[in-house]
Amino acid sequence: xxxxxxxxxxxxxxxxxxxxxxxxxxxxxxxxxxxxxxxxxxxxxxxxxxxxxxxxxxxxxxxxxxxxxxxxxxxxxxxxxxxxxxxxxxxxxxxxxxxxxxxxxxxxxxxxxxxxxxxxxxxxxxxxxxxxxxxxxxxxxxxxxxxxxxxxxxxxxxxxxxxxxxxxxxxxxxxxxxxxxxxxxxxxxxxxxxxxxxxxxxxxxxxxxxxxxxxxxxxxxxxxxxxxxxxxxxxxxxxxxxxxxxxxxxxxxxxxxxxxxxxxxxxxxxxxxxxxxxxxxxxxxxxxxxxxxxxxxxxxxxxxxxxxxxxxxxxxxxxxxxxxxxxxxxxxxxxxxxxxxxxxxxxxxxxxxxxxxxxxxxxxxxxxxxxxxxxxxxxxxxxxxxxxxxxxxxxxxxxxxxxxxxxxxxxxxxxxxxxxxxxxxxxxxxxxxxxxxxxxxxxxxxxxxxxxxxxxxxxxxxxxxxxxxxxxxxxxxxxxxxxxxxxxxxxxxxxxxxxxxxxxxxx
Numbered sequence: 001x002x003x004x005x006x007x008x009x010x011x012x013x014x015x016x017x018x019x020x021x022x023x024x025x026x027x028x029x030x031x032x033x034x035x036x037x038x039x040x041x042x043x044x045x046x047x048x049x050x051x052x053x054x055x056x057x058x059x060x061x062x063x064x065x066x067x068x069x070x071x072x073x074x075x076x077x078x079x080x081x082x083x084x085x086x087x088x089x090x091x092x093x094x095x096x097x098x099x100x101x102x103x104x105x106x107x108x109x110x111x112x113x114x115x116x117x118x119x120x121x122x123x124x125x126x127x128x129x130x131x132x133x134x135x136x137x138x139x140x141x142x143x144x145x146x147x148x149x150x151x152x153x154x155x156x157x158x159x160x161x162x163x164x165x166x167x168x169x170x171x172x173x174x175x176x177x178x179x180x181x182x183x184x185x186x187x188x189x190x191x192x193x194x195x196x197x198x199x200x201x202x203x204x205x206x207x208x209x210x211x212x213x214x215x216x217x218x219x220x221x222x223x224x225x226x227x228x229x230x231x232x233x234x235x236x237x238x239x240x241x242x243x244x245x246x247x248x249x250x251x252x253x254x255x256x257x258x259x260x261x262x263x264x265x266x267x268x269x270x271x272x273x274x275x276x277x278x279x280x281x282x283x284x285x286x287x288x289x290x291x292x293x294x295x296x297x298x299x300x301x302x303x304x305x306x307x308x309x310x311x312x313x314x315x316x317x318x319x320x321x322x323x324x325x326x327x328x329x330x331x332x333x334x335x336x337x338x339x340x341x342x343x344x345x346x347x348x349x350x351x352x353x354x355x356x357x358x359x360x361x362x363x364x365x366x367x368x369x370x371x372x373x374x375x376x377x378x379x380x381x382x383x384x385x386x387x388x389x390x391x392x393x394x395x396x397x398x399x400x401x402x403x404x405x406x407x408x409x410x411x412x413x414x415x416x417x418x419x420x421x422x423x424x425x426x427x428x429x430x431x432x433x434x435x436x437x438x439x440x441x442x443x444x445x446x447x448x449x450x451x452x453x454x455x456x457x458x459x460x461x462x463x464x465x466x467x468x469x470x471x472x473x474x475x476x477x478x479x480x481x482x483x484x485x486x487x488x489x490x491x492x493x494x495x496x497x498x499x500x501x502x503x504x505x506x507x
Contacts, residue, residue: 004052011052012058015049015052015053015058015062016061016062016065018045018046018048018049018062019045019046019049019062019063019065019066019069020065020066020069021045022042022043022044022045022046022066022069022070023065023066023067023068023069023070023073024069024073025038025041025042025045026038026039026042026043026066026069026070026073026074026148027069027070027073027074028042029042029148029151030074030146030150030151030415030419030422031415031418031419031422032414032415032418034418036151036152036153036154036155038151039148039151039152039174040174040177040178041177041178041181042178043066043132043175043178044178044181044182044185046062046063046066046112047115047119047128047178047179047182048182048185048186049062050062050063050112050115050116050119051116051119051186053116056113056116059109059112059113059115059116060109060110060112060113061109062109062112063105063108063109063110063111063112063113063115064102064105064106064108064109064112065105066105066108066112067101067104067105067106067107067108067109068101068102068104068105068108069105070105070108071100071101071104071105072097072101074145074146074415074419075100075101075104075145075416076097076414077411077412077414077415077416078096078097078100078101079093079094079096079097080411080412080414081410081411082096082097084412085227085410100143103142104139104142104143107135107136107138107139108135110135111131111132111135114128114131114135114493114496114497115128115131115132117500118131118496118500119182121496121499121500121503122189122191122192123496124179124182124183124188124192125176125179125180125183125192125193125195125196125198126176126195126198126492127492127493127496128175128179129172129173129175129176129179130172130488130489130492130493130496131489131493131496132148132171132172132175133168133171133172133175133485133486133489134486134489134490134492134493136148136168136171137168137483137486137489137490140386140387140389143338144386144387145386145419145423146419146422146423147167147168147170147171148170148171148174148175149162149167149168149169149170149171149172149173149174149426150167150170150422150423150426151174152170152173152174153170153422153425153426153429153451155170156207156208157199157202157203158170158173158174158199158202159208159429159450159451160202160205160206160207160208161173161202161205162426162429162430162451162478163429163430163431163432163476163477163478163479164205164476164477164478164485165477165478165484165485166388166392166430166478166482166483166485166486167388167426167430168483168485168486168489169485172485172489173198173199173202176195176196176198176199177196177199180193180195180196208429208450208451209432209448209449209450210450211448211450211452211454212448212470213468214434214448214454214467214468214469214470215468215470216264216401216468216469216470216471217261217262217263217264217466217467217468217469218263218264218265218266218267218436218446218466218467218468218469219251219253219263219265219266219267219296219464219465219466220267220436220437220438220444220446220457220464220465220466220467221247221250221251221266221267221268221269221438221464222269222438222439222440222441222442222444222457222461222462222463222464222465223243223246223247223250223268223269223440223441223462224440224441224442224460224461224462224463225243225271225409225440225441226409226441227409227410244283244286247268247290248290250462250464251266251268251290251294251298252290252293252294253464253466261466261468262295262296263294263296263466264296264297264372264373265296265297265298265299265372265377266290266291266294266296266297266298266299267299267300267403267405267436267438268298268299268300268301268405268438269301269405269406269407269438269439269440269444270301270316270381270382270405270406270407270439270440271301271407271440275300275301275302275303276302276303276304277300277302277304277319277327278302278304279304279305287300287321287325288321288325288326289325291321291322291323291324291325292323292324292325294323295323296323297320297321297322297323297328297370297372298320298321299318299319299320299370299377299379299403299405299438300318300319300405301316301317301318301319301381301405302317302318302319303315303316303317304317304332306362308362313360313361313362314360314361314362315332315333315361315362315363315364316332316333316336316341316361316381316382317330317331317332317333317364318331318332318333318379318380318381318403318405319331320370320372320377320379328370328371329368329369329370329371329377329379330368331364331366331367331368331370331379331381332362332363332364332365332366333361333363333364333380333381333382333384334363334364334365334367334384334390335363335383335384335386335387335390336361336363336383337382337383341361342360342361367393367394367397369394369397369398369399372401375400375401375471376398376399376400377399377400377401377402377403378391378394378395378397378399378401378402378403379402379403379404379405380394380402380403380404381404381405381406382404382405382406382407382408384404385404385406385420385423385424385427386423388426388427388430388478388483389482389483391427391430391431392430392431392478392479392482395431395433395475395476395479396475396479396480396482399433400433400471400472400473401433401434401435401436401469401470401471401472402427402428402431402433402434402435402436403435403436403437403438404424404427404435404436404437404438405437405438405439406420406437406438406439406440407439407440408420408439408440408441408442408443409440409441413459413460417439417442417443417459418443420443421437421443421445424437424445424447425447425451425452425453426451428447428448428449428450428451429449429450429451430476430478430479431449431476431478431479432449432450432472432474432476432479433449433472434446434447434448434449434469434470434471434472435447436469438465441459441460441461442457442458442459442460442461443456443457443458443459444456444457444463444465445457445465446465446467446468446469448469449472454467454468454469455467
């Protein structure tokens with residue numbers, strides 16, 4: 001144990017410094033710096049500090065402080081989006097940003113409340129790790145983004161567990177290591193370290209799928225359209241016509257000096273510009289003719305409208321048309337972006353919308369696959385990539401390849417687009433599916449079933465990515481059973497709390 005100042009204010013200041021350092025180490029584990037190995041030790045300072053607390057409130061404050069630093073450090077781009085694209089004043093944008101990371105930080109506070117007494121248990125390593133996972137999963141009900149396990153996507157041994165447990169299993173392994181380090185520092189009985197054998201079991205699992213070349217060809221288009229062109233009212237009919245001509249050139253790859261295989265599908269990104277397939281006969285004719293000329297399936301984004309009691313509301317949809325120009329698949333985004341496509345209460349009292357049509361989107365309610373010849377494809381849109389369960393449902397329903405169309409231009413030159421790509425890579429690994437990711441201005445990429453990048457385009461540049469992939473039909477454990485490990489973690493945490501209450505006077 002460490003000696004702390006006897007003065008209570010100085011003592012808590014030292015403990016707060018430990019908590020701050022944990023938040024900082026967690027933030028450093030992800031882009032932009034991406035020092036992922038730090039994730040295996042980042043929570044250690046907080047847990048050491050928890051052993052010097054006397055009340056649940058002290059633990060809650062320290063944990064919340066760590067969470068605020070982590071979420072504020074990784075999602076600093078929230079302020080820029082609010083200020084630049086929502087046109088909020090600097091003070092209003094900052095208020096929302098602070099509210100965002102404080103609310104997110106509360107999860108870490110709850111973890112600290114639980115972890116404090118659990119650290120006294122001989123079962124500290126598994127129970128604390130389960131508690132982390134249990135609380136980590138609740139982020140999906142507010143705003144989910146990075147999980148601790150995302151940092152381990154490049155750790156080949158740890159990543160082996162992803163097809164079985166999803167990202168939660170990777171978070172669990174990293175927390176096992178974090179807690180074991182604490183047990184060592186506190187000089188607890190060595191027999192508690194036997195729980196370290198859990199990560200060793202990973203060596204008995206099949207390795208991450210080997211890198212291999214695909215036999216099918218896809219062409220992904222990155223048009224690089226800045227959102228200001230639309231927001232500032234500069235998107236005219238003439239500009240739209242010029243853009244459509246440009247997209248045709250890119251889709252046919254007419255300017256390429258290389259000889260490439262003819263693609264079986266052409267994928268456009270989620271758009272910043274208005275595209276109305278169902279309400280614009282000219283656009284419908286244009287996209288159909290392009291599919292016929294390319295003799296390929298076309299996957300693209302459109303805005304459509306649905307009648308409601310309060311009038312028509314937009315849906316963000318992905319459509320697939322076949323080489324004959326006929327519509328064969330229609331999917332509407334089910335998981336909407338907070339502040340982008342809907343504004344959660346109570347923030348809706350002060351902010352209306354961010355994008356041209358954002359703020360009142362209607363979520364889709366059906367899962368739709370696209371037939372591609374004898375195969376099937378599942379397309380999810382932008383932010384839906386953060387919902388492991390939502391992506392898994394496509395694969396469980398029969399998707400043999402995944403497509404993610406996204407528009408990350410709202411993030412500007414921040415690390416958010418790299419973080420988003422990191423998340424998408426985990427979805428490919430969990431389901432062991434090729435993932436074709438087309439974005440407006442980066443990062444467009446082809447991801448293999450091992451979560452590795454097989455090709456990508458740099459951000460903020462117009463480009464065409466033509467690459468290869470395969471259709472895969474084998475279902476992983478995670479694809480079949482979903483977030484079972486999260487539910488197991490909830491049950492395990494509940495049992496640990498019950499036992500802890502029986503053996504200790506209070507939490």
